[in-house]
Amino acid sequence: MNWKRAAIGAACVVPLIALFGYGLTRDPKDIPSPLPGHEATPFALAVFAPGQPPLARAPGDTVRLADLKGQVVVLNFWASWCLSCRDEHQILSETARSYAGRPVHFVGVLYNDEPANGTQWIEQMGGQSYPSVTDPGARTAINYGLYGVPETYFLDVNGRIAYKATGPVNAAIVRRLVDSLMAVAAK
Amino acid sequence: MTRLLAHDSILVSLVVVLFGMATVPVALRTGRRNLLPYAFAAVYTNFFLISVAAIGMVYALVTHDFSIGYVAQVGSRSTPLLFTVISLWGALEGSILFWAWVLSMYAAAVVWINSRRPGNLVPYAAATLLFVSFFFAILLLGPADPFGSVSPVPADGPGPNPLLQNHILMAIHPPLLYLGYVGMSVPFAFAIGAMLSGEVETDDWMRLTRRWTLSAWGFLSAAIIAGMWWSYEVLGWGGYWAWDPVENASFLPWLTATAFLHSAMVQERRGMLRLWNLNLVVGTFLLTILGTFLTRSGIVSSVHAFTTGTIGYFFLAFIAIVMLASLAMVAGNSERLRSTGRFDSPASRETVFLLNNLFLTAFMFTVLTGTLFPLVAEAIKGVKVSVGEPFFNRMSLPIVVTLLFLMGVGPALPWKSASKAELKAKLLPPAIGAALFLVIGVVAGARNVYSLLAFTFAGYAAFANLREYWIGMRARHTAHGEGWGTALVRLVGGNKHRYGGYTAHLGVILVALGVAASSTFRTEHEATIKPGETISVSGHTLRLKSMWGREEKQRSVVGATLEVMNGAAVRGTMEPHMNFYPMSQAPVPTPAVRSGFLGDLYVNLQAFRPDGSNATIRVIYEPLVPWIWFGGGVVVFGALIAIFPSGMFSARRVEA
Amino acid sequence: MTRLLAAVAYASLGAIGALGSASQQQSPADSVLEARTAVIAAQLRCPVCQGLSIQDSPSELSQQMRAVVKDQLRAGKTPEDVKAFFVSKYGEWILLEPKAQGFNMLVYALPVLLVLLGLGVVIVSVRKWTKPTTPA
Numbered sequence: 001m002n003w004k005r006a007a008i009g010a011a012c013v014v015p016l017i018a019l020f021g022y023g024l025t026r027d028p029k030d031i032p033s034p035l036p037g038h039e040a041t042p043f044a045l046a047v048f049a050p051g052q053p054p055l056a057r058a059p060g061d062t063v064r065l066a067d068l069k070g071q072v073v074v075l076n077f078w079a080s081w082c083l084s085c086r087d088e089h090q091i092l093s094e095t096a097r098s099y100a101g102r103p104v105h106f107v108g109v110l111y112n113d114e115p116a117n118g119t120q121w122i123e124q125m126g127g128q129s130y131p132s133v134t135d136p137g138a139r140t141a142i143n144y145g146l147y148g149v150p151e152t153y154f155l156d157v158n159g160r161i162a163y164k165a166t167g168p169v170n171a172a173i174v175r176r177l178v179d180s181l182m183a184v185a186a187k
Numbered sequence: 188m189t190r191l192l193a194h195d196s197i198l199v200s201l202v203v204v205l206f207g208m209a210t211v212p213v214a215l216r217t218g219r220r221n222l223l224p225y226a227f228a229a230v231y232t233n234f235f236l237i238s239v240a241a242i243g244m245v246y247a248l249v250t251h252d253f254s255i256g257y258v259a260q261v262g263s264r265s266t267p268l269l270f271t272v273i274s275l276w277g278a279l280e281g282s283i284l285f286w287a288w289v290l291s292m293y294a295a296a297v298v299w300i301n302s303r304r305p306g307n308l309v310p311y312a313a314a315t316l317l318f319v320s321f322f323f324a325i326l327l328l329g330p331a332d333p334f335g336s337v338s339p340v341p342a343d344g345p346g347p348n349p350l351l352q353n354h355i356l357m358a359i360h361p362p363l364l365y366l367g368y369v370g371m372s373v374p375f376a377f378a379i380g381a382m383l384s385g386e387v388e389t390d391d392w393m394r395l396t397r398r399w400t401l402s403a404w405g406f407l408s409a410a411i412i413a414g415m416w417w418s419y420e421v422l423g424w425g426g427y428w429a430w431d432p433v434e435n436a437s438f439l440p441w442l443t444a445t446a447f448l449h450s451a452m453v454q455e456r457r458g459m460l461r462l463w464n465l466n467l468v469v470g471t472f473l474l475t476i477l478g479t480f481l482t483r484s485g486i487v488s489s490v491h492a493f494t495t496g497t498i499g500y501f502f503l504a505f506i507a508i509v510m511l512a513s514l515a516m517v518a519g520n521s522e523r524l525r526s527t528g529r530f531d532s533p534a535s536r537e538t539v540f541l542l543n544n545l546f547l548t549a550f551m552f553t554v555l556t557g558t559l560f561p562l563v564a565e566a567i568k569g570v571k572v573s574v575g576e577p578f579f580n581r582m583s584l585p586i587v588v589t590l591l592f593l594m595g596v597g598p599a600l601p602w603k604s605a606s607k608a609e610l611k612a613k614l615l616p617p618a619i620g621a622a623l624f625l626v627i628g629v630v631a632g633a634r635n636v637y638s639l640l641a642f643t644f645a646g647y648a649a650f651a652n653l654r655e656y657w658i659g660m661r662a663r664h665t666a667h668g669e670g671w672g673t674a675l676v677r678l679v680g681g682n683k684h685r686y687g688g689y690t691a692h693l694g695v696i697l698v699a700l701g702v703a704a705s706s707t708f709r710t711e712h713e714a715t716i717k718p719g720e721t722i723s724v725s726g727h728t729l730r731l732k733s734m735w736g737r738e739e740k741q742r743s744v745v746g747a748t749l750e751v752m753n754g755a756a757v758r759g760t761m762e763p764h765m766n767f768y769p770m771s772q773a774p775v776p777t778p779a780v781r782s783g784f785l786g787d788l789y790v791n792l793q794a795f796r797p798d799g800s801n802a803t804i805r806v807i808y809e810p811l812v813p814w815i816w817f818g819g820g821v822v823v824f825g826a827l828i829a830i831f832p833s834g835m836f837s838a839r840r841v842e843a
Numbered sequence: 844m845t846r847l848l849a850a851v852a853y854a855s856l857g858a859i860g861a862l863g864s865a866s867q868q869q870s871p872a873d874s875v876l877e878a879r880t881a882v883i884a885a886q887l888r889c890p891v892c893q894g895l896s897i898q899d900s901p902s903e904l905s906q907q908m909r910a911v912v913k914d915q916l917r918a919g920k921t922p923e924d925v926k927a928f929f930v931s932k933y934g935e936w937i938l939l940e941p942k943a944q945g946f947n948m949l950v951y952a953l954p955v956l957l958v959l960l961g962l963g964v965v966i967v968s969v970r971k972w973t974k975p976t977t978p979a
Binding site for chain 1: 890891903904907908910911930931932933934936
């Protein structure tokens with residue numbers, strides 16, 4: 001046995017195996033967003049799906065981030081062709097309704113889809129309580145560092161991005177995040 | 188029924204494999220060689236059993252037996268028969284089954300061809316292959332069980348991954364890849380056999396190993412080219428190589444196997460580099476397992492990555508065992524592998540082979556480092572970084588041009604040593620080829636240093652390799668008065684290894700020219716046009732004639748018909764389209780390609796208005812891309828020449 | 844036909860909007876801009892396909908990101924500004940070639956070191972193996 005060679009070999013091989021072992025515990029698709037803690041990019045997007053009273057906005061109205069100052073904003077990117085958007089639709093719709101009258105604003109942003117398809121999808125899903133807007137050229141999506149749909153951004157009262165959720169959200173998470181953002185605002 | 192039969196054959200194969208593995212050392216250590224036939228019988232039986240499982244799976248797929256987990260996962264009644272059959276390797280479990288099948292076939296072939304060889308090498312090699320089979324049988328019974336039962340039985344399934352049922356090349360690329368990849372297990376098994384039997388001190392096992400490496404290398408070369416072609420024809424991006432981890436995984440063992448095919452010659456001729464060659468053989472196998480691990484475990488992100496489960500941990504354990512065991516064995520044998528030979532002169536083919544091995548290994552190391560670096564950065568710095576095409580291009584270009592240069596110098600230099608006059612006579616004439624290609628490159632408009640170097644060295648290497656044929660043919664022509672055609676056939680037949688190698692070189696040069704030209708001179712244009720309008724790139728004009736849609740059994744297709752214009756005349760039509768599969772969010776692009784000798788016109792439908800009033804079309808002119816596919820064919824042809832058994836086409840040296 | 848197109852078409856209204864201004868006739872200024880865009884786009888990773896650059900990827904988001912690159916260049920931003928913009932939104936992950944600084948130097952330096960080391964080994968070996976054993 002040539003121990004020197006064996007030692008050199010082991011010095012190469014063992015860290016490699018350790019690296020792979022570490023790799024198995026990671027998800028390469030989970031890429032942290034650099035945005036939380038930073039100011040959200042302003043947007044002005046046209047409503048295509050009005051939502052339901054009391055949260056409704058008229059189609060064609062422009063939703064401006066600047067106008068929502070002082071409120072918590074929940075920005076949900078979705079599309080009619082997105083399968084996992086179906087999982088969170090009901091949750092978001094009901095949660096938004098339950099916060100009606102409080103300083104929280106839910107906005108759906110249609111991502112790379114046609115408004116007609118979006119409207120039809122909302123009908124099929126049994127309606128949506130809050131309005132959805134179009135995002136021509138996905139400019140806003142890119143400004144928010146979107147990887148795919150669904151993704152949900154939680155903006156604090158000062159217009160900063162506080163959290164980003166990738167994939168379908170559940171009611172508990174939405175409530176916890178919205179409540180904590182409102183609590184901070186109340187202080 | 189099918190399920191039980193297939194599942195049970197894998198279970199039985201596990202027992203058979205264990206029996207075979209145990210028999211070999213018992214037979215050899217206790218001197219009862221009459222037991223060896225039982226071990227060999229285990230190899231054949233394993234092949235039979237895994238064949239039953241694999242054919243059972245194909246049968247289940249074709250008969251749409253959705254009670255079987257894998258069929259329910261990838262099958263669909265609307266998928267055409269061919270794509271149903273090839274979905275055998277379309278997802279994780281099936282691909283592992285296919286792997287195990289190919290492996291059992293290789294093991295059977297090794298025993299069938301070599302069982303009469305005296306000594307202990309072949310039995311130990313068979314046991315090694317059975318050990319690898321054992322691992323795959325465990326996978327098939329555990330984390331990658333394709334025969335799990337589904338209840339209730341669904342009426343239909345989602346069908347295979349759209350990307351895999353969109354092109355006929357998916358019927359060709361994966362089998363080639365597995366034949367190449369799994370084929371590298373055989374040289375590894377011989378290496379282990381050589382170390383266990385003590386034959387490692389002789390050079391005869393190396394000849395055997397080189398032969399098997401050559402065939403696996405030929406398959407792997409073909410597979411890589413077919414994969415590039417698939418990517419070009421299906422992904423709609425106009426490229427063929429993106430340095431994706433999965434592509435890298437197929438390329439890494441190719442590099443070390445190529446290095447081995449060269450350095451093995453030094454061992455055969457000079458009795459040197461024994462330890463190095465042993466390392467290359469073992470390393471090549473480890474890289475194939477590593478590549479499989481990377482693509483099956485999901486630890487690196489990749490377009491092609493399979494869905495994952497616990498299988499990564501099984502692979503990790505297997506890699507760790509194989510790495511540490513072979514490391515210990517190689518280190519244990521290294522004292523016996525001291526070089527006995529010497530070099531006569533630094534100016535010899537031997538030296539070029541050393542440099543060739545250095546740069547091929549460095550290439551492998553560069554690609555491996557780049558592929559794994561995101562993981563390293565995350566582990567140590569906690570930052571997600573990407574290492575992609577710009578990095579790999581930057582780092583590999585200097586290596587590639589050096590290798591091209593060496594490919595010209597190597598064949599020109601004689602073995603042992605060369606006098607100054609000889610060097611001049613051999614190394615100077617190819618400069619004509621270099622100058623010619625350089626001028627063509629400059630005239631064509633290349634200004635990038637690496638492009639120009641690539642053209643120059645490709646010209647040098649092409650001239651040098653062709654000249655070797657010419658010198659040999661001329662000698663036969665003048666000595667025997669043979670016609671040129673006869674002279675060529677007999678020249679190649681007389682030294683198939685050598686001229687097979689030169690042929691492979693010419694293929695690699697064609698590939699290199701295709702890659703260099705298409706990356707240097709590629710022009711593209713993207714525009715949104717209405718029917719009747721035109722789009723142009725590099726003098727090629729296309730007119731959008733119409734948009735259309737049609738329903739097919741398993742998908743919807745939306746396409747554009749474009750007319751290729753020559754002035755006012757229409758010279759042909761191209762129909763790029765998008766295929767929409769029900770289970771897929773994104774459409775699968777299907778570009779249209781119109782090939783000519785000097786390049787392809789490549790058209791992809793990027794987007795369209797639903798009412799058909801306009802379409803976004805990307806037109807790319809891709810110079811010399813067909814040369815890549817043709818060059819790949821030449822490489823494989825070269826490998827075939829070298830593999831052909833002696834006697835075939837061989838020349839009768841003395842004419843009657 | 845129109846119905847089928849509409850039925851399966853979630854592809855790309857946005858893209859057409861973004862690209863709508865591009866005409867099939869290119870002015871020289873346009874082609875310069877297109878070339879500059881291509882250079883930057885080749886260095887940015889497509890978020891939805893992961894392996895490809897946004898220049899290579901035919902995906903819709905990539906087309907839209909290329910449009911953003913083009914607009915920013917047209918507005919006078921430097922290539923570095925444009926890349927910095929995307930890094931600020933997506934993190935360093937978006938760069939297909941890691942910045943050659945700090946820890947990342949490792950991935951650039953290791954292959955070079957290996958080649959140098961290997962060259963040294965080759966030179967030493969060839970010298971050793973060609974040294975005459977008997978006086979010539």
